Amino acid sequence: MNFKNIAILFLIGTVSVSCSQQSDSTQTARSESQTSPVFSKGEKITNDNFVGTAWLNYLAEADTVHNVNIGLVTFEPGARTNWHYHKGGQILLVTEGKGLYQEKGKPVEIIEMGQVIKCPPNIEHWHGATLTEAMTHIAIGTNTNIGGAVWLKPVTDEEYNAI
Structure with missing residues (x-):
């Protein structure tokens, strides 16, 4: 084997090790980012x-341009909203855990x-965690120029446990 071939093999080996190490560090970074939350929990309600x-x-x-509120809400086990409705509607994106959702007159959903x-405008509903699991969702209050949430009475334990 001549010097030129040895040099090529050396370069291929170096590049291969470098790519392997880069791939390992990329995987580690991905794993770490998947375990840490994207947004902080915020303030206790x-x-x-x-x-x-x-x-x-x-x-x-x-604001005057965007007619929307967006909030990350984390419910510890057993926590829930009161009955309420949104004049402009609401969208919930469940990001972690398991929770409950109920519209007035309908059964509780997991x-x-x-x-x-999608919570329709002016429909009474509530949402929260299950009794044993936390739940996090992004709540998007839509069409806020029409009006925000209208809060009603608390969800009773009987209503909450009706699942």
Whole structure:
């Protein structure tokens, strides 16, 4: 084997090791990013519109250009909203865990990570975690120029446990 062939083999080996190390570090970075949350949990909700412990991180609030509120809401097990409705409707993007959703007059539904729930305008509903699992969703209040959430009475334990 001549010097030229040895040099080529050396370069191929070096590039191969470098690509392998780069791939390993990329995989590690992906794994770490998949385990850390995209958005922080936010602040603990301290108003009377929720039962149990829930957290809110406002991601975007309505302004003169965008008629939408976007918030990340995390419900600890057993936590839920009161009955409420949105004059302009609401969309829920379930990002973690398992939760519950109910529209007035309909049965309680189990909602899970990856589901998208469209809450029609002016329809009373509630949502939250199950009794044993936390749930996080991105709540999008649509058409906020029409009006925001109208909060009603708390969901009773009987209503909550009707699943």
